[in-house]
Amino acid sequence: xxxxxxxxxYYEERLEEEYMADKKPAFDISKGLIPGELxxxxxxxxxxxxxxxxxxxxxxVTGPHRPHHIAIAKGVDLERMTAEIFGxxxxxxxGKGGHMHLFDPEVNFACSGIIAxxxxxAAGAALAxxxxxxxxxxxxxxxxxxxxxxxxxxxxNFASVHDLPLVMVIEDNEWAISMPKxxxxxxxxxxxxxxxxxxxxxxxxxxxxxxxxxVAEDAIGRARDGNGPTLLEIQVHRRMxxxxxxxxxxxxxxxxxxxxxxxxxxxxxxxLRDRGVEDGDLDEIxxxxxxxxxxxxxxxxxxxxxxxxxxxxxxxTNPPYGVSDTEPAVPxxxxxx
Amino acid sequence: xxxxEAEMGGEPGGRERTMSRAIVxxxxxxxxxxxxxxxxxxxxxxxxxIFDTTTGLVEEFGxxxxxxxxxxxxxxxxxxxxxxxxxxxxxxxxxxxxxxGVAMDQIYNQMAKNTYxxxxxxxxxxxxxxxxxxxxxxxxxxxxxxxxxxxxxPGMKIVxxxxxxxxxxLMHNAIRDDDxxxxxxxxxxxxxxxMPAPDGPKTPVPxxxxxIPFGSADVKREGDDVxxxxxxxxxxxxxxxxxxxxxxxxxxxxLDLRSLVPLDTDAILESVRKTGRLVVVDEDYRSxxxxxxxxxxxxxxxxxxxxxxxxxxxxxxxxxxxxxxxDEVIPxxxxxxxxxxxxx
Numbered sequence: 001x002x003x004x005x006x007x008x009x010y011y012e013e014r015l016e017e018e019y020m021a022d023k024k025p026a027f028d029i030s031k032g033l034i035p036g037e038l039x040x041x042x043x044x045x046x047x048x049x050x051x052x053x054x055x056x057x058x059x060x061v062t063g064p065h066r067p068h069h070i071a072i073a074k075g076v077d078l079e080r081m082t083a084e085i086f087g088x089x090x091x092x093x094x095g096k097g098g099h100m101h102l103f104d105p106e107v108n109f110a111c112s113g114i115i116a117x118x119x120x121x122a123a124g125a126a127l128a129x130x131x132x133x134x135x136x137x138x139x140x141x142x143x144x145x146x147x148x149x150x151x152x153x154x155x156x157n158f159a160s161v162h163d164l165p166l167v168m169v170i171e172d173n174e175w176a177i178s179m180p181k182x183x184x185x186x187x188x189x190x191x192x193x194x195x196x197x198x199x200x201x202x203x204x205x206x207x208x209x210x211x212x213x214x215v216a217e218d219a220i221g222r223a224r225d226g227n228g229p230t231l232l233e234i235q236v237h238r239r240m241x242x243x244x245x246x247x248x249x250x251x252x253x254x255x256x257x258x259x260x261x262x263x264x265x266x267x268x269x270x271x272l273r274d275r276g277v278e279d280g281d282l283d284e285i286x287x288x289x290x291x292x293x294x295x296x297x298x299x300x301x302x303x304x305x306x307x308x309x310x311x312x313x314x315x316x317t318n319p320p321y322g323v324s325d326t327e328p329a330v331p332x333x334x335x336x337x
Numbered sequence: 338x339x340x341x342e343a344e345m346g347g348e349p350g351g352r353e354r355t356m357s358r359a360i361v362x363x364x365x366x367x368x369x370x371x372x373x374x375x376x377x378x379x380x381x382x383x384x385x386x387i388f389d390t391t392t393g394l395v396e397e398f399g400x401x402x403x404x405x406x407x408x409x410x411x412x413x414x415x416x417x418x419x420x421x422x423x424x425x426x427x428x429x430x431x432x433x434x435x436x437x438g439v440a441m442d443q444i445y446n447q448m449a450k451n452t453y454x455x456x457x458x459x460x461x462x463x464x465x466x467x468x469x470x471x472x473x474x475x476x477x478x479x480x481x482x483x484x485x486x487x488x489x490x491p492g493m494k495i496v497x498x499x500x501x502x503x504x505x506x507l508m509h510n511a512i513r514d515d516d517x518x519x520x521x522x523x524x525x526x527x528x529x530x531x532m533p534a535p536d537g538p539k540t541p542v543p544x545x546x547x548x549i550p551f552g553s554a555d556v557k558r559e560g561d562d563v564x565x566x567x568x569x570x571x572x573x574x575x576x577x578x579x580x581x582x583x584x585x586x587x588x589x590x591x592l593d594l595r596s597l598v599p600l601d602t603d604a605i606l607e608s609v610r611k612t613g614r615l616v617v618v619d620e621d622y623r624s625x626x627x628x629x630x631x632x633x634x635x636x637x638x639x640x641x642x643x644x645x646x647x648x649x650x651x652x653x654x655x656x657x658x659x660x661x662x663x664d665e666v667i668p669x670x671x672x673x674x675x676x677x678x679x680x681x
Contacts, residue, residue, distance in 0.1 A: 026533075027530070027531045028531065028532065028533055029473050029531050029532050030472060030473035030474060030532065035473060035474035035660060036473060036474035036475045036476060036658065037475055037479070084658075087474070087658055087659030087660055087661075087662075088659070091659075093658075095657065095658060095659030095661075095662055096476075096477075096655075096657040096658055096659065096662065097476060097477075097658055098474065098475075098476040098658030098659070100476060100478065100479075101476055101477065101478065101658070112478070113476070113478040113479060114435075114436060114438070114439065114478055115408045115436075115439075116408070116439075117438075117439065145407075145408045146408060148407035148408055148409040148412075149408050149409055149410075149439065150409065150411050150412075150439065151439065176379070176380075176407075176408055177379065177380045177384060177387070178380045178382075178383050178384035178405075179379065179380060179382075179383075179405045183405055184405060184406065184407040184408070185407060245531050249383070249384070250383035250384050305659060305660070305661050306659050306661060306662055307661070308661045308662060308664065308665035309665070310662065311652075311654060311657050311662040311663075311665040311666050312652060312654055315653070315654050315655070
């Protein structure tokens with residue numbers, strides 16, 4: 001978990017550098033090596049690492065628009081993910097998806113830029129596992145701002161009524177862009193939504209990776225054993241703006257500082273030291289994670305951009321005419337002969 | 338230049354505004370005059386609109402009239418419909434037009450149809466304000482214009498300004514209109530600090546309120562050889578292309594539709610009657626949409642006058658992320674010039 005978390009944190013810090021490097025002095029969202037919106041997840045690592053530690057490659061995870069830490073925790077190919085974020089030909093989606101639309105079928109990871117809309121497809125993966133009698137599970141990550149969205153609320157019922165092996169994980173970073181949780185949602189604890197749908201719900205109100213790990217162990221175990229869905233909410237922190245370039249005028253200095261002080265990585269490191277892990281070992285893990293991230297970014301930047309004409313590829317899996325380009329000679333009733 | 342500005346209706350040398358400021362001015366004026374006008378949307382209060390559509394409004398009108406809402410589009414767009422049917426005049430912001438998918442029932446089965454289904458006994462005087470457009474690599478779920486999708490479904494008026502002057506006049510008309518109006522602004526034209534606009538959308542804007550009627554296309558540039566029909570960002574790209582073409586001896590007329598529903602068919606026909614050559618430029622998907630519709634109207638009314646037709650639109654692919662891919666599919670100034678040449 002520590003390794004995943006330090007990888008994810010450093011990844012976001014490095015991407016921030018790369019993204020901002022060529023957007024100075026004037027910020028222009030369409031300029032630079034990484035254009036478009038970039039939503040970084042520094043401060044949210046514990047939720048992803050604690051949950052995904054229980055998952056196998058055949059388990060499905062869907063993420064929202066802020067997906068990197070989850071992708072890293074799920075074991076998404078770091079080089080190809082980075083190449084995708086840089087819009088390169090060797091990226092996961094050959095440059096078509098970008099950072100909000102990462103797909104790695106090798107480890108059953110996908111994410112979507114539309115709030116809460118990754119939740120129903122996760123239920124679909126859980127449904128497939130159930131129909132096929134496998135013990136795979138599915139996990140959907142969503143932000144606390146997404147818990148008022150129909151796609152999520154409908155899926156709570158769908159998953160419950162079909163006893164699906166699904167765990168929904170709310171990452172509560174307190175902010176839906178500029179809207180604080182209490183302004184737009186009438187419950188403090190989002191996991192209470194579970195009660196109305198007859199499923200267990202639990203909140204971890206600090207981002208202690210070990211606590212997340214333990215709560216997730218029960219939830220995922222329940223799903224794997226055929227005992228239905230669970231809703232979890234995990235308090236995380238938003239150390240960065242909603243997207244890079246967001247001036248955060250709506251957010252007080254105190255709030256930003258509080259989010260930066262509460263560091264789940266330091267908390268886990270302390271915990272590991274208490275359990276007898278040497279500082280040297282932690283340093284080694286961190287340094288090797290940083291090296292891996294640096295290598296992935298360097299590799300990605302060396303990759304070629306896609307050829308423009310590839311924009312027309314990948315609309316379909318089969319050719320437009322379908323699985324066959326010929327019609328069979330079927331006798332027509334009432335035909336001439 | 339002064340003449341062109343006068344044509345746009347602004348005073349030459351008058352106070353210039355960005356498109357976003359012009360929209361805000363119209364909303365603020367209407368809100369001062371009518372207590373029943375209010376704004377609902379995500380991040381419209383403290384953030385003042387992701388695309389600066391509500392700058393300064395929460396300070397003046399407070400949180401009750403500039404309402405941040407949960408990320409629940411079905412609910413808050415539907416609530417807009419219901420409040421409008423009670424006679425209020427909500428302006429509801431759908432942050433990106435792309436997000437229509439999660440709330441389309443409220444938009445096309447409720448907002449758009451209730452007047453008709455009630456035999457005219459119910460009105461829905463609301464504005465659905467929404468951001469459209471690509472050019473900054475935001476990929477397939479945040480870059481669409483979807484003009485054709487909305488315009489296809491009867492019961493909504495669809496407007497999309499290309500200048501600050503038009504934006505203000507269209508917004509006044511939209512708020513005062515008793516029917517649902519979908520006001521689609523192009524992000525690239527708003528004059529955002531973080532997404533620089535091209536030259537063109539920032540225009541002189543009169544301080545006093547004024548309305549621009551829907552269904553009145555604007556001749557942005559006169560020419561006798563070829564007609565280019567377009568709207569939004571591509572008005573500016575078409576004017577740029579026309580400047581290049583002048584050097585080649587081709588005089589292009591550029592028609593800015595300003596609204597799709599109602600559509601100023603007469604203006605299109607009048608121009609094409611003169612030029613005989615029609616190029617439709619659309620940032621929306623090519624098939625089953627705006628470009629086909631305009632060509633069809635021209636063909637129905639004046640087939641014999643048509644010498645050549647070209648469409649410049651998004652090929653039928655979702656909008657890709659990577660810069661060379663997005664550049665390939667979004668119609669460029671050069672694509673427009675090429676299409677104009679091809680009609681000759």
